[in-house]
Amino acid sequence: MNTSAQIGKYEFFNIIRNRWIIFYTILLLIFTDLLFRFGGDNPKVFISLMNVVLILIPLLSIMFGIISFYNSREFIELLLAQPIDRKRLYLGIYAGIVIPLSLSFVIGVSIPFIIHADWNFDKFWSFLVLLITGICLTFIFVAISYLVAVKNEEKVKGFGIALLLWFFFTLIFDGILLLILFMLDEYPLEKFSIILTLFNPIDLARVLLLLRLDIAALMGYTGAVFHKFFGSFMGFTVSGSTLLLWISIPIFWGLKSFTQKDF
Amino acid sequence: MKRFKNIIEINLFKITGRLFWSPDKEKKSIIFIYLLFGIMLSSTSLTAKDVIVGKSGEVQSIQEAIRMAETGDRIFIPGGLYQERNIIIDKTVTIWGEDRPVIDGENQSSVFIIKANGVIIRGLVIKNAGVSYIEDNAGLLIEDARDCVIENNDFINNFFAIYLSKSSYCTISNNRIQGNATRESSSGNGIHLWYCKNITVEKNYISGHRDGIYFEFVQNGLIRDNQSEQNLRYGLHFMFSDSCKYTSNTFKKNGVGVAVMYTNRVEMTHNTFENNWGSASFGLLLKEIRDSLIRGNIFYKNSTALYSEASNRNRIEKNVFTQNGWALRLMANSMDNQIVHNIFEGNSFDVATNSRQNFNQFNENYWSNYQGYDLDGDGLGDVPYHPVKLFSFLVQKNPPGIVLLKSFFIQMLDMAENILPVITPETLVDKNPRMVRHYD
Numbered sequence: 001m002n003t004s005a006q007i008g009k010y011e012f013f014n015i016i017r018n019r020w021i022i023f024y025t026i027l028l029l030i031f032t033d034l035l036f037r038f039g040g041d042n043p044k045v046f047i048s049l050m051n052v053v054l055i056l057i058p059l060l061s062i063m064f065g066i067i068s069f070y071n072s073r074e075f076i077e078l079l080l081a082q083p084i085d086r087k088r089l090y091l092g093i094y095a096g097i098v099i100p101l102s103l104s105f106v107i108g109v110s111i112p113f114i115i116h117a118d119w120n121f122d123k124f125w126s127f128l129v130l131l132i133t134g135i136c137l138t139f140i141f142v143a144i145s146y147l148v149a150v151k152n153e154e155k156v157k158g159f160g161i162a163l164l165l166w167f168f169f170t171l172i173f174d175g176i177l178l179l180i181l182f183m184l185d186e187y188p189l190e191k192f193s194i195i196l197t198l199f200n201p202i203d204l205a206r207v208l209l210l211l212r213l214d215i216a217a218l219m220g221y222t223g224a225v226f227h228k229f230f231g232s233f234m235g236f237t238v239s240g241s242t243l244l245l246w247i248s249i250p251i252f253w254g255l256k257s258f259t260q261k262d263f
Numbered sequence: 264m265k266r267f268k269n270i271i272e273i274n275l276f277k278i279t280g281r282l283f284w285s286p287d288k289e290k291k292s293i294i295f296i297y298l299l300f301g302i303m304l305s306s307t308s309l310t311a312k313d314v315i316v317g318k319s320g321e322v323q324s325i326q327e328a329i330r331m332a333e334t335g336d337r338i339f340i341p342g343g344l345y346q347e348r349n350i351i352i353d354k355t356v357t358i359w360g361e362d363r364p365v366i367d368g369e370n371q372s373s374v375f376i377i378k379a380n381g382v383i384i385r386g387l388v389i390k391n392a393g394v395s396y397i398e399d400n401a402g403l404l405i406e407d408a409r410d411c412v413i414e415n416n417d418f419i420n421n422f423f424a425i426y427l428s429k430s431s432y433c434t435i436s437n438n439r440i441q442g443n444a445t446r447e448s449s450s451g452n453g454i455h456l457w458y459c460k461n462i463t464v465e466k467n468y469i470s471g472h473r474d475g476i477y478f479e480f481v482q483n484g485l486i487r488d489n490q491s492e493q494n495l496r497y498g499l500h501f502m503f504s505d506s507c508k509y510t511s512n513t514f515k516k517n518g519v520g521v522a523v524m525y526t527n528r529v530e531m532t533h534n535t536f537e538n539n540w541g542s543a544s545f546g547l548l549l550k551e552i553r554d555s556l557i558r559g560n561i562f563y564k565n566s567t568a569l570y571s572e573a574s575n576r577n578r579i580e581k582n583v584f585t586q587n588g589w590a591l592r593l594m595a596n597s598m599d600n601q602i603v604h605n606i607f608e609g610n611s612f613d614v615a616t617n618s619r620q621n622f623n624q625f626n627e628n629y630w631s632n633y634q635g636y637d638l639d640g641d642g643l644g645d646v647p648y649h650p651v652k653l654f655s656f657l658v659q660k661n662p663p664g665i666v667l668l669k670s671f672f673i674q675m676l677d678m679a680e681n682i683l684p685v686i687t688p689e690t691l692v693d694k695n696p697r698m699v700r701h702y703d
Contacts, residue, residue, distance in 0.1 A: 050669070
């Protein structure tokens, strides 16, 4: 068996045994279920779920990632004493946490959805987009947290930076975006704003989800430009590859630092 | 035939009766004698007769029947298919379809053209008036006529269905108008009025045309109980039509909703505007509407329920705005409007504006987003309500900013602005927001 897979398997079961992951699943499960129970099967539930995906998932992923990396530091050092390829080790522990996190997200959201929702083709697609963006965000933010953890020996500093990054992507970036739009408001900015959203995975995920909803009509002309872009094959390719870039860049950066790191 | 004879007798009775009660007493007896003579000489010249169109009978076509008929006659068209077009009605006749005869214009030109006063058309199915880029072909064209009545007809797949120009005192009621419009440039309107006066349009159903109902230069029109839906552009479109009334109509799922422009003294009451949803759709768009009343309407699920531009001195009261994207978009050039006793519930944005100044009055509305309290128990909140959210203001100023719709940052910003307004118009405020939704 591949070393990477073996390490991943070990980490996977380690995480599964962890109480927090169960707590995370149950939290999502209860939340989604309550939304459906009180909100009925309507678009507003989807909007609230979208908020969960966009705020909660990045935060929990980044926190989980950083905690688990610091916690398994001794284990990593032990394994490093063995003749194991560093790359495989890193990818193994990354897979070991990202897979259970994604799984618990999928389970936590899907079960209430399957029970409560009235399925039709359109809703199925929206749900699929929700799942895919959620999984992508998990992958991205765990990768970022690992990068931060590898770069910083000090736990407190690592935590601080991770939180700050989450804060940047959920709040500060949008503030800067708004500022740029107002500074350049004499120019046509519809296309430019598409480009800007690509620089923040959370914004990109939000726009992709919004376009699946009725509420997209509120976006007026800008929305129409977005629809045209993201609805086309080109838009699909661009948004898909941007999300992949957002996953792969922190992974490889972290990997590089990890292989060069002096433990 | 016996039935027709009875009708003739009734008509005769009506005519003589009217003469008997003539206010001009001196002339009365003379007229009466003259009338008796007339009846003796030839009964047909004075009383209405019936002309029956029939493939097997002596009158083969509708046009032929009209040629044979005289003023006051009635033309009966039995059920069947009549492929005729450009039927010109130049006499006061009543055309009555039995068993819904179909008159097919074969996509070439107009079907009926009315040029006489007092024409009544009932019970026909008028089909396929041809698309033309030069002429306004219509299923029924009324030119320069008055006192016409068009009722209980079906209009199917016409370019324009009913087209009135320079006419007055006509009634169009209970018609079912169904178009097959696919492109705006190659389609006409359902009911089109141009330069008309005192027209009543009621209980019609219109769909699949470019504009459902179109009014231009019309005065004293009354539009009542119509349903206009799934038209390509506007459910109702009117311009330069002063002193008209629109009541209890339903406008649903039209491409752009309803647009009313350049008009004074309009009354729009108890209409329903619903499901006009799209990136450029409106429930009701007002442009340069003045001194008008918008009361008791229901706006449900429109992307923008009421959009007002350069419209002044209007009273917007007792309307219900539910689940719209924007309930009210008031451009800064709209002034002295009174927005009172309305209900705003579950809208994404209650009010949007593009200026920090405000020249309109808001009072005693119910806002479902209101979070104040009522200590003195008078039913009105003690804390004023600012219906303009920061984000809707920002977006009005800078449309691409809408990319941030539903983002966490915007939610935070709205909350902060709510607590301490600095950017949103301070004077756009409802000082007496209602605590509970009222029903009246």
